[in-house]
Amino acid sequence: MYESLRREISYIQGLLEGDSSHQHHVEYKGLNRLLDIIDQLIEANEQIARRLTELEEYVEAIDEDLNDVELLTYGEEDDEGMVEVVCPECGEEVLLDEEDLEDDSVELLCPKCHTLLEVEDVNEEEVDDLITATE
Ligand SMILES: [Zn+2]
Incomplete structure (x- = not known):
């Protein structure tokens, strides 16, 4: 997903840079800044997604450990309470x-x-x- 977003951004950047006649226009400068911001947002989002995946794996591991503790505490057969x-x-x-x-x-x-x-x-x-x- 992030790769295709980056390709889109690169494509738009390429479009803008391909025509040098408008590089001094305020719209061009604004668009370029916006593209930079979007690029940073993609980067930030990707980091969050990565951290979230790590966190999910970690929580899953804790959950498995907790299950082991529950089994030790309550016993496999005896789930009284x-x-x-x-x-x-x-x-x-x-x-x-x-x-x-x-x-x-x-x-x-x-x-x-x-x-x-x-x-x-x-x-x-x-x-x-x-x-x-x-x-
Ligand atoms: Zn379920």
């Missing part, structure tokens, strides 16, 4: 603290596909049926 809900979008099993369900309803993000899951305050057996996905 935890309610398991299944994300309707991607099928990921999401563990939820039973105490959080004392509120009327709980909203949480699926760690895999980031769908917002709303879980109603019900007993454990019915949770799977009442889960709804909202965008």
Whole structure:
């Protein structure tokens, strides 16, 4: 995406430089400045996108570590106090603290596909049926 944006910018720069008859016009100078600014914005945006990707990978790694800690803490078989809900979008099993369900309803993000899951305050057996996905 950023490569094609840069090509577009280069193309417009080429157009402007190809005709030297208007290089002293204020429009030409203004356009050139604008192109520079857009170029910097593309650069900044690309950096943000790169950092965001790194951050997502980092959060994912933390999430996996946290899952390991949860397994160590609660045990693989014994999820007492935890309610398991299944994300309707991607099928990921999401563990939820039973105490959080004392509120009327709980909203949480699926760690895999980031769908917002709303879980109603019900007993454990019915949770799977009442889960709804909202965008
Ligand atoms: Zn999901």
